[in-house]
Amino acid sequence: METAALIKRVLQFGDQHAFAQLVQQHQSALRYSLRQWVGWDTSLADDLAQEVFLKAYRKLHQFQAQAKFSTWLYRIAYTTWLNYIDKQRVQEAPLDELTEARCDKSIQQAGAAIDIERALRQLTVPQRVAIHLCLQRGFSHGDAADIMNLPLGTVKTHVNRGREQLTHLMRDYQEAANGNA
Amino acid sequence: MATHNDSLTTQLQQAEPHIADGGFTDQLMQQIAGQPHVIRPKQQRAMWLAVAITLLGSSVAAFGLSHASVPDLQLLLVPSWRTGFTPAELMAMLAAGWCSALFMGGLALVKLR
Numbered sequence: 001m002e003t004a005a006l007i008k009r010v011l012q013f014g015d016q017h018a019f020a021q022l023v024q025q026h027q028s029a030l031r032y033s034l035r036q037w038v039g040w041d042t043s044l045a046d047d048l049a050q051e052v053f054l055k056a057y058r059k060l061h062q063f064q065a066q067a068k069f070s071t072w073l074y075r076i077a078y079t080t081w082l083n084y085i086d087k088q089r090v091q092e093a094p095l096d097e098l099t100e101a102r103c104d105k106s107i108q109q110a111g112a113a114i115d116i117e118r119a120l121r122q123l124t125v126p127q128r129v130a131i132h133l134c135l136q137r138g139f140s141h142g143d144a145a146d147i148m149n150l151p152l153g154t155v156k157t158h159v160n161r162g163r164e165q166l167t168h169l170m171r172d173y174q175e176a177a178n179g180n181a
Numbered sequence: 182m183a184t185h186n187d188s189l190t191t192q193l194q195q196a197e198p199h200i201a202d203g204g205f206t207d208q209l210m211q212q213i214a215g216q217p218h219v220i221r222p223k224q225q226r227a228m229w230l231a232v233a234i235t236l237l238g239s240s241v242a243a244f245g246l247s248h249a250s251v252p253d254l255q256l257l258l259v260p261s262w263r264t265g266f267t268p269a270e271l272m273a274m275l276a277a278g279w280c281s282a283l284f285m286g287g288l289a290l291v292k293l294r
Contacts, residue, residue, distance in 0.1 A: 028202075053209050054212060116196040
């Protein structure tokens with residue numbers, strides 16, 4: 001069933017199964033995004049993801065049908081995460097723990113994924129989030145600006161600078177890997 | 182959605198694992214089932230009834246306390262009032278009042294879930 005139809009069922013009939021389907025459609029992407037934002041602490045990210053979906057359920061009547069559900073959901077997620085880091089100082093997980101999430105990929109892909117995550121850690125938090133939203137999630141710059149509550153130009157700057165830095169870092173890692181081989 | 186078709190985007194997207202649900206949705210739905218976002222009219226009526234009976238029960242308890250004849254109780258709460266209730270009657274009134282208050286408070290909580 002499509003997202004709009006599921007939302008309608010939740011709002012009109014209080015259908016919790018329809019909301020469960022919405023969760024299933026978005027849980028993987030949202031949990032991965034939160035893992036990236038919190039520094040790959042999977043338990044913390046999943047706790048925040050639960051909070052995000054609970055807020056979404058409670059506020060679903062505020063969702064504007066003409067907007068994209070994913071943008072709306074990510075706005076809640078971003079605000080929830082900001083509120084969390086206002087209260088606590090988030091520690092990034094050691095890189096060794098990242099392999100846990102890679103068990104379904106080949107060794108080569110897992111290595112590339114760890115390189116990317118290592119490179120992403122070198123970026124500032126707004127750059128990392130802007131890059132993630134625009135490049136990984138495919139949101140437009142406008143949607144990302146809406147989610148992050150930042151001016152459009154600022155988001156474009158974060159994406160461009162982050163992209164330059166990330167490309168540079170990835171090239172360095174690849175050169176180092178080729179040198180070791 | 183914007184399209185950012187370059188090698189970096191491809192690398193980033195390929196690096197992302199699919200995260201298996203692993204009970205995430207079930208756990209969330211259990212939380213949601215325990216915390217409805219709206220109180221239905223039937224639950225509202227039950228809540229007001231519970232509040233009214235709780236107030237009534239508390240009034241009975243307060244009446245019992247204010248007419249206490251147990252010297253210690255009188256000393257602590259209402260030193261000058263004395264009506265001649267026996268300790269057993271007093272305790273029965275207190276117990277009835279507070280049990281009623283507790284029962285209806287609990288019922289209200291159960292109904293609101």
